[in-house]
Amino acid sequence: MYPNFYKQEAAAQLFLPRYELIAQEVVAAKRQGDLGRDALFIIDAQVGFCMPGANLYVPGAENDVARLCEFIYRNKQSLAKVICSLDTHYVYQIFHSAYWRNEKGEMPEPYTIITYEDVIENKWQPIANRELALDYLRQLEEASKYQLCIWPYHTMLGSVDHALQPILSESVFYQALFSNSPTEFILKGEEVLTENYSVCAPEVTVLHQQDKKIAVGEFNMALVEKLLKYDRVFIAGEASSHCVKATVEDILAVIKKTDPRAASKLYLLADCMSPVPALPGADFPQMAEEALQKFAKTGVHVVCSKEF
Template sequence: MTQLPIPQHFQPDRVGEIWRVPYQERSIAAKSWADNHQLSPISQTDSNVELLLIDVQNTFCLPNFELFVGGRSGRGAIEDNIRLCEFIYRNLGKIDQIIATMDTHHLHQIFHPIFWLDEQGEHPTPAVTTITPADVSSGKWRANPAFSTEPPEQLQAYALHYVQQLSDGGKYPLLIWPYHAMLGGIGHALVPAVEEAIFFHGIARTSQAMFSIKGDRTLTENYSALAPEVFKNQLGETIASKNDSLIEFLLTADKLIIAGQAQSHCVAWTVNDLLTEIQSIDPQLARKVYLLADCTSPVVIPGVVDYTAQAEAAYQRFADAGMNIVKSTADRDFI
């Protein structure tokens, strides 16, 4: 099947804006679009092409929101999502199902300011404060006991354990993030243009999109959609687990295409965990994974941090393992 034209309702200049998706209007248009282009329901096809969209949410993808992923260009996520929407529309007949992960947070979580106090009882400044094992050991930062029913010394022991686990495991150090992706807030929602494309695809192909929540555990970060940063507390008790059902589902795909935000964090960590699973089963499975390199950007906070090099190194490692690094606008048909 050749690539399709892009429906007239798609407006690239609105991808960086908030607006309401007109569901009923789009459902009628999508049904007509499917009829005109002879798109089959997924129940009538033998293929299993899955598109995994990682955290394509307002909080990461729109300017003036909490953690806009601008990349080095300053417009990274907007430009990524223009290409992503166009990719979905052009390949409506080839993408069988879309899975969207959603970073989901509450007030009291280990990476938010309110979890921590300094020696003066003040919370850390988000986006510029990194907490290391030495910081916790010295008392520079301590866990805020106000939200916990545990004895303060036990909570502090966990805090030290957590940052030490990150360090020992080769993870990113604990960066205190601004409050973001708050459950119930507008930042948590999918970007309207991408949500619209997902909805249009669902009607056109009679395909139910899947949504996977991650990141809502108090005591650990969850960059990856498949596993937490830390699994156990200082006593060896499990605090979070792998998302085995999602892992198993993704591994059944004939082709798995991955895009989203941010390349250096949630995308890279998700792909890394997927690769670990693949290598434990059959390394050749990596060849059915396609990473849309032009539909993702790294975290760059000017003057503070730039994770571009880490993102590029991760993608090179994925390519070396057999995964396909492609562009959504590639001339060759990889779907």
């Protein structure tokens, strides 16, 4: 059922891709007729989240990835398209320590929460664009979205932890060759002044500076429309409490306005995603579980990968 090169125990290992070996196995697999009309949407299944020891490792993510790889191999005949998002960051962004200082010139520790009031009271100050940073914090709080969290540096463009988890990289390469359809990659998270949990849009799309409006992103409607053209859209990735949750919420917001029945096209592979561990005052696992329950009530299928 699985290619000879695939070894489940490699899910937590870093290694170079074996392109030629994979290509040979694709030839041997011999596609049977036409492909199905399903898509697989993989959200941020990167080394920075899935490799034990990584700065923002999500516990259990390496096992999620192994199950996802096996899902791909079992369903290679039905998967017409694989789309992967890649969380993509730089040093000086509003959610990184380097962007902030206190009165002593110290940077905040990872997982520090910074509020609008903190900046007004001079507890923390941005190194640049104070007015825009304040507007960002104000909008977050008014919308009751996630508070600004200082995340550990992670998935920096050009770094090892930006790449797909190696075992998964091989699986999507295999599927691209088998389906004659290249994997599509979407970079997200590059804006300096906003977080970007959802693949569809950043947390804030417009900031205000005096009488000026400054665009810092837009909603990726083309992505949603592309996904909904498929018969079924399987969704997996990390983390279920953040980027997966936010992305599905955005897709469902579009579906609600256009065709609520389309929610039934979405299949969340619940055993191929895990939440960020709980922090003081933030029970992320509970948030993830509540989100899955909420999605199911809209018609989304919350399933186990082994059902397919």
